[in-house]
Amino acid sequence: MIGPMPEATDGKQLSASALALLRTHAKKIFAARGWLQSGLKLEHRPGQENMAKAVAETLCAGESLLVEAGTGIGKSLAYLLPGLMLAVESKRPFVVSTHTLSLQEQIFKKDLELCRALFRLTDELAPYADFKASVLVGRANYLCPQRLVRALQTRMDLFENAMHEELERLVAWAQKTKDGMREELQPPPHYDVWEAVCADSSACSPRTCSPKTCFYQRAKADARDANLIIVNHSLLFALLGAGAGPEEEQSGVLFPDDLVVLDEAHRVPEIASDHFGARVSSYGLERALLSLYNPKSRKGFLAKRGGTRDHALVEAAIKAGRDFFDAVREKFPERKDLLRLREAEWCPPLLDKPLAALATRLATLAESASNETEGDELRDHRRKIAAVRSSVDTCLKLAEEGHVYWIERTGQRKTIVHLRSAPRDPAPQLRESLFEPSSGLVLTSATLSDGTSMENFISRIGAPPRTRAQIEASPFDFENVMRVFAAGDAPEPTTGGGRMNLEWLADTIFFCAGRVRGGTLALFTSHADMRAVAEQIEGNWANLGRPLYLQGRDHSRGDLTRHFAKAGNGLLFGTDSFWTGVDVPGPALSQVILVRLPFENPTHPVLEARLEWVRDSGGNAFAEITLPDALVKFRQGIGRLIRRNTDCGTITILDSRVLRREYGKRFFAALPCKKHTIFTRGDRTKVFQPLEAK
Numbered sequence: 001m002i003g004p005m006p007e008a009t010d011g012k013q014l015s016a017s018a019l020a021l022l023r024t025h026a027k028k029i030f031a032a033r034g035w036l037q038s039g040l041k042l043e044h045r046p047g048q049e050n051m052a053k054a055v056a057e058t059l060c061a062g063e064s065l066l067v068e069a070g071t072g073i074g075k076s077l078a079y080l081l082p083g084l085m086l087a088v089e090s091k092r093p094f095v096v097s098t099h100t101l102s103l104q105e106q107i108f109k110k111d112l113e114l115c116r117a118l119f120r121l122t123d124e125l126a127p128y129a130d131f132k133a134s135v136l137v138g139r140a141n142y143l144c145p146q147r148l149v150r151a152l153q154t155r156m157d158l159f160e161n162a163m164h165e166e167l168e169r170l171v172a173w174a175q176k177t178k179d180g181m182r183e184e185l186q187p188p189p190h191y192d193v194w195e196a197v198c199a200d201s202s203a204c205s206p207r208t209c210s211p212k213t214c215f216y217q218r219a220k221a222d223a224r225d226a227n228l229i230i231v232n233h234s235l236l237f238a239l240l241g242a243g244a245g246p247e248e249e250q251s252g253v254l255f256p257d258d259l260v261v262l263d264e265a266h267r268v269p270e271i272a273s274d275h276f277g278a279r280v281s282s283y284g285l286e287r288a289l290l291s292l293y294n295p296k297s298r299k300g301f302l303a304k305r306g307g308t309r310d311h312a313l314v315e316a317a318i319k320a321g322r323d324f325f326d327a328v329r330e331k332f333p334e335r336k337d338l339l340r341l342r343e344a345e346w347c348p349p350l351l352d353k354p355l356a357a358l359a360t361r362l363a364t365l366a367e368s369a370s371n372e373t374e375g376d377e378l379r380d381h382r383r384k385i386a387a388v389r390s391s392v393d394t395c396l397k398l399a400e401e402g403h404v405y406w407i408e409r410t411g412q413r414k415t416i417v418h419l420r421s422a423p424r425d426p427a428p429q430l431r432e433s434l435f436e437p438s439s440g441l442v443l444t445s446a447t448l449s450d451g452t453s454m455e456n457f458i459s460r461i462g463a464p465p466r467t468r469a470q471i472e473a474s475p476f477d478f479e480n481v482m483r484v485f486a487a488g489d490a491p492e493p494t495t496g497g498g499r500m501n502l503e504w505l506a507d508t509i510f511f512c513a514g515r516v517r518g519g520t521l522a523l524f525t526s527h528a529d530m531r532a533v534a535e536q537i538e539g540n541w542a543n544l545g546r547p548l549y550l551q552g553r554d555h556s557r558g559d560l561t562r563h564f565a566k567a568g569n570g571l572l573f574g575t576d577s578f579w580t581g582v583d584v585p586g587p588a589l590s591q592v593i594l595v596r597l598p599f600e601n602p603t604h605p606v607l608e609a610r611l612e613w614v615r616d617s618g619g620n621a622f623a624e625i626t627l628p629d630a631l632v633k634f635r636q637g638i639g640r641l642i643r644r645n646t647d648c649g650t651i652t653i654l655d656s657r658v659l660r661r662e663y664g665k666r667f668f669a670a671l672p673c674k675k676h677t678i679f680t681r682g683d684r685t686k687v688f689q690p691l692e693a694k
Ligand code: SF4
Pocket: 143, 144, 145, 146, 147, 198, 199, 201, 203, 204, 205, 206, 208, 209, 213, 214, 215, 216, 217
């Protein structure tokens, strides 16, 4: 929890003249020849002006707004400037939540500097220039100096020798770090050591620890003092899930009367769903138990604090955990990593009694702990064990109505087993936690609609009827900067999502990518197709002296994109997240090839349950879910091409269904430019004339 904020002044209590003044400022900032243009020499963008007006109106009126702001609108300034002015004026907290770290960094390091520079330009805006902003991440991301000292004192009990060096590294880092955040530490800390020294403990209390020495308390204090608090969606929903938020009679999402903007809002339903469900992993449970007592090394929190009986309880829980997850592993059909659970009591409750006994014993030990800190740590361990027990129980009984349950295996050797659940439809909970208590809420992203309508997103996000929804198109001149080709002779993917004709695909991708001097991003929907095509063209592509980058091989996702951008003439193959997250301006990304239309395979239990639900209610699952979802993802893929107003390039669609099926027209209609050209193997040398920067 972040703790109480300063007494909020309800925006409705701002005088009508103060609100009118804010609206006037917003107008003067974004208008043609307004302060942004004349003062900061930023281009006037009508879409940005419209969005800023809508945001200002919405926040001043305490209402909700969904706004799709196409690439190049400058949406962050369109919400930051009105939000900051209202936050300062009304002394209400302004919360901005993003999905990615890169957007958080852009806001904190670049956009807020622009806001400050603008506020300093004129006397009318000067009162806002000293706004305070802070970034808050989940507390497990901060180093806890108290636990670090304790871990050092008890390292012989806690860790095996190999970990002592890692602990020393953290001690050295602790002396020089300013914020104590895990992400600063390179290489990242070892999981076990970080678990023992991070701030994720109920021992946390500003009563005993001062913000002067504690990174987490300092971050919370900064957030309490700040006008703007930047968080990520994951933390936002974790906090809401843990009961954060104003009292019931007060309005506000995270703080009383807060103003809230969720950017990259297209990810909200999925992230919220994750937090609204249960999740237990074999790895996580074993780690938690071994941190209490490791029978092999005889190390752990209870090594000295507990007796033989306590060690036996932990050992029994470890054994039960292994037996239980072995029994779960046997449920997986061959070559399947996901299995939806449909019948309750699908596995014996082998963990229940051992975890219950351990949790009870930890509670007793906490009562008789020698000091308050030790008692807090024991209660913390008890809470974690009890939470696992409860989640396992929920997943065995398929206890929650409207939830989907499944087991999943991950890891290189597929040995980590997860029990998962998620609401089939997160909309009711989203409405309850975001829209109903809101005192001013904006959800925005570059892609929320299928090109014309936001209906699909509105129903997934749980927005109440009559919530204002607005689409501001990108200011780019797509008719002149984008050329679209569709392959007329592509073999149709077999029904049921079978493999495409890989030889045709490899040949066509090689040809199309080779026709541009700059780089090509090829977006796949299947990892298997992607790897098979890469294998076929890699040698010939390398002979051209051009690099091929393949998702999941050699580099992390971020590094892949960086190498691709730097190469300038590479070929990048990606699936899933590459449809949304790649931002490579300039000729280094001159062409986007859409290998297949992004219809999601209903192999994921949540999607499968959504489709079933629509069918069972007499609806058309393809028309209501599959097609709208694919259109949004298609638009996100297209959106990788033109990132700046100096960019130009080519979209190449290799899925013949776009030409042969009735719904293909919807995909063409979702493109930002009207014309497309069809090419085949026979005429491609003449017809396929891609557009790219000179
Ligand atoms: S408040 Fe104390 S226990 Fe919590 S993170 Fe800070 S130093 Fe650690």
